[in-house]
Amino acid sequence: MAQRRKFLKIAGAASIVGLAGCSGGGDGSDGGDGSDGGDGSDSGDMGSEDSEPEMTFGGDGTVDFGISPSVPQEDLNVQYSPLENHIGSYLQENYDVPSDLSVEGTIGSNYSAIIQSLGQGTLDIAETGPFAAALGVKTGNAEIILQRYGYGSWEYKSIIATPNDSDITELSDLSGKTVAFSDRLSTSGALYPLYSMSSEGDLNVGELPEGNGSQAEFDARFAGGHVGSYTLLEQGQVDAAAMGGFVRDTKTGPAPEDWQEVATTLHEDEGLPRAPMVVSPELDDDVKGAIQEAFLEGPNSIYYGADGEDGTEDDLWFGRVREATQDDYQSVIDVANELGVGTDIFES
Secondary structure, eight states: OOOOOOOOOOTTOOOHHHHTTOTTOTTOTTTTTTSSSTTOOGGGGTTSTTOOOSOOSTTTTEEEEEEOTTSOGGGHHHHHHHHHHHHHHHHHHHSOOOTTOEEEEEEOSSHHHHHHHHHHTSOSEEEOOHHHHHHHHHTTSOEEEEEEEETTBSEEEEEEEEETTOOOOSGGGGTTSEEEESOTTOIIIIIHHHHHHHHTTOOOOTTTTSSOSTTSSSEEEEOSSHHHHHHHHHTTSOSEEEEETHHHHSTTSSOHHHHHHHEEEEEEEEEEEOOEEEEOTTSOHHHHHHHHHHHHTOOGGGGSTTTTOTTSTTOOSEEEEEEOOGGGGHHHHHHHHHHTOOGGGGGO
16 A cells, blocks of 8 residues: 655654653753754754645544544534643644644544544544554554543443343343344454353344344344443434443433433443554554554643633543553454454445
């Protein structure tokens, strides 16, 4: 695949390791000894108007940020604008980037679209689910750089719920029923529920989450998001619904008290590693490191939403990040392997 990024290699430019944690740039790294390059090296004109930035993002002066479909469109700007603004300003203050660099968030139609856009280089960074990220790594479409912390833990839950008046009491009762799932590449909304239905409920899941589900012992419906899966249950369109536990336990979907009036938890899986941040493999290593550093050096306020206040409705669901790699999501990969999920899922 042709590389769409072009980076000007400047003699004497500091590596990402040297810049890490130096948010003020006060060590003089931009000019070595603070001079204008008077030593006669090729870097003497790096501050001139004609020199190109060392780091570019597709040549359009934009860091394209993919947001998973679990985020409602109407919440995109109010929740993510402080984070996007921080990334842009941090890169401008600490790295040689285009002077008009901006960060633009876009909600993907599904996890597959986000992962493939990273591989094609039309997205630079994305927040996505563990399963989607793991498959992205496996197919060479994404690289994991960060893990997010939310709701008091680095881990979360997957649940399958039924209506309160349902006669379904165990997983095996889902045979012949209609079950909603969040997204084919959702860890908590598809992968773990399907694995549990197969291993504990002794149900034939067919080729799901790949394929059309025609061989499955139940009728599968993919809602396109966790709240969407719950909504199908609430509206009586399905007999059960799989989703992330945060829909039940937080105000991401209904208020917890409203949930109790509608649904009952049939099954729950714990210990899922919380969702990662991934970058495009098309990016230069220094650029990947710079994006990672922008997150790690961010103040708490970037998670507070547009109103800048902690504990209000426009807060992001996660409140900090830490470095991560594919190894941190091995448990998810193992479950995918047990189900025999391969890269063909991107063609589903």
